[in-house]
Amino acid sequence: MNSPVAIRRAGRRSGNSGTREAILAAARGQFIATGFRGTTIxxxxKAAGVDPALVLHFFRTKDGLFVEAVRLPINPATPLREALERAPDSAGPALVEFLLEAWDSEDTNRTMLAIVRSAMTEEVASKMVREQIVGAVAQVLAACGIDQPEYRAALVATQMAGIxxxxxxxxxxxxxxxxRSEILAAFGPTIQRYLTGALHQEAGT
Amino acid sequence: MNSPVAIRRAGRRSGNSGTREAILAAARGQFIATGFRGTTIxxxxKAAGVDPALVLHFFRTKDGLFVEAVRLPINPATPLREALERAPDSAGPALVEFLLEAWDSEDTNRTMLAIVRSAMTEEVASKMVREQIVGAVAQVLAACGIDQPEYRAALVATQMAGIxxxxxxxxxxxxxxxxRSEILAAFGPTIQRYLTGALHQEAGT
Known part of the structure; x- marks a missing residue:
């Protein structure tokens, strides 16, 4: 390990916040391009032009770096809250529309893809999905007085993830x-039922 | 590259089929334990005790080895066909039940997990999912005279994958x-609609 003096010498950038931003930008690029496992401190x-010890100084671990660098580019909680307040019976289709809009945008797509892929194997990314997506949706449902918010948010997440x-x-x-209209017609009613419909009716026999 | 003579000398096993099986067993173990990227020819x-050139001789590429070694341990097409013939209106819940049964079994779980994870980044595993799972379900639907079999199979796949x-x-x-009863009550009707229900009704407004 380098001493603090060595760290200071190796860092070619001056100013803490500039250096931190440079590290985050480099990390973000690498996590998105090569995935969690393909990225190292x-x-x-190297890409940020600093000493590895400085990266550890700012972010402690690769997990910590991931969480700071690869922030969720979209949050379904915001459009969901708006939809539930405006027209609760079409919140399902509204959420599907939001999903398609987001994923059809190239930048969002690349970042979300990195998160989704990482979530398959890395607990840090799984946790991001559970807390920042599913948890945020559950909070909105609870705030709107809907029953079983955690469970409903989980159901919604399964169908959104599947799409x-x-x-x-x-x-x-x-x-x-x-x-889009086909996708909306197929999945809108599903998400709608998970959000506000009856969950315990027995399936037809 | 080794010459054929070197291959024969390096292989410690005799008999083509025994060697082939040993390579497949080693590959299967590694693909499941460490994933597609963590596994090399x-x-x-090395694990099979043969020369790498012999692995290439039998399977040509890592993709070829993956397809042969990590066979699909379960195929939803079979229970789906039975359910559609026996009681088409409960084929949805039947399929969800089959999924839970399969994934709650440890062996199936580990193999399927390797396939699902690999499908996120590797075209060979994606293709396996598209053809052997989604394609097989579409064939069953078509054979049962159900409209839009390809599209319905895709819809079913999204919800099953999400679960x-x-x-x-x-x-x-x-x-x-x-x-299980909660899961069945939540997802059974969804899968049922995707299999046999109306897909183009507009979502409620």
Whole structure:
């Protein structure tokens, strides 16, 4: 490990916040381009032109760096709250529309893809999804007085994640080809039921 | 590259099928334990006690090895066909039940997890999911005379994949804690609609 003196000498940037931002930008680029496992403290330090010890000084661990660098670019909680306040019976389709809008935008798509892929194997990314997406949706549902907010948020998350996987990750032909109105007609009622409908009715026999 | 003579000398096993099986067993173990990227032709060869050139001789590429080694341990097409023939109106819940049964079994869980994780980044695993799961379900639907079989199979896949992610991969608390009857009541009607219901009704406004 380098001493603090060595750290100061190795850092070519001056000013703490500038250096921190440079490290975050480098980390963000690498996490998105090569994934969690393909990114190391050392590779980020090199790209940012600083000593690896300085990265550890600011962020402590690779997990800490990931959380700060790869922030959630979209948060469904905001449009969900608006939809539930405006027209609760169409909050389902509104949420699907928001999802398509976000994922069809290239920048959001790349960042979210990095988060989703990392969430498959890394607890730090799983936790980000659980807390910042599912947890945030549950909070909105609770604030709107809807019963079983945690469970409903989880149900919504399964179908939203499935759309993402099918259309944007695994690229199932029929889903990639479907236009927005078809997607809305198929998934809107599902999300709507998970948000505000009856969950315990028995399935038809 | 080694010459064929070197291959023969390096292989400590005799008999083509025994060697092939040993390579497949080693590959299967490694793909499941360390994922697609963590597995190499060289590491599999070492574990099987053969020369890497022999692995390439049998399977040509790492993709080829993956497809042969990590076979789909479960195929929803079979229970789906039975359910559609027996009681089409409860095929949805039947499919959810099949999914839970399969993923709650440890062996199936580990293999499927390796496939699902690999499908997030590797085209060979994506293709396996598209063809062997979604494609097989579409074939069953088509054989039963159901309209839009490809699209319906894709819709079913999104919700099934979402359940897997939520309950078994990202481990959303409310879904992990839910008992089977709750899961069935929540997702059964969704899958049922995707399989046999109306897809183009507009969502309520």
């Amino acid at each position: 050392r590779s980020v330090a 993402v996987l099918g259309r944007y990750v695994v690229a199932i032909h029929a889903l990639v080809e479907a236009d | 060289r590491s599999v060869a 897997v992610l939520g309950r078994y991969v990202v481990a959303i608390h409310a879904l992990v804690e839910a008992d």
